[in-house]
Amino acid sequence: MGLSKIPKEVSLYPKLVTDMGPLCHTDCCYLDYSIPQISKEFDLLRFSESEILNVEFKSRPIPINKIENQLIQNKYxxxxxxxxxxASFSYVVNGKNSYLYKLNAENKLIASTPIELKQHFDLIGKSQKNIDKLFDPCQYLVSPFNDRNGS
Incomplete structure (x- = not known):
């Protein structure tokens, strides 16, 4: 499976759960997942019946455009x-302060709140038997042998 050792950023997960408050459903979360063969990483993925929740953790301030670009790429x-x-969020911790951002429908990064994120965690989680089977690396890998246009 594409799960690995927990990096520093993912260690912010307990703080995020605390910020969202009690009675937050944190089951069925996949931390530090990488798509096999292409090593695309996601800090947190959570699946419900109709939604994928992606939360990226930052342990230091990052320029907003970089956060936005990462969430757009993840969404792809x-x-x-x-x-x-x-649903795509980024949780940024700078010392004692924390900031939450989300990618809106127009792929623009906007400020969010723990209450808004908690609404996504309140959806009933759906465990994936083998998360790797959801991702087909062939969809993302480009090969000259796949080019049928003869460019």
């Missing part, structure tokens, strides 16, 4: 999966 990879919605 996740859009190939059989779910109707993708």
């Amino acid at each position: 990879y996740l859009s190939s999966l059989p779910f109707s919605q993708i």
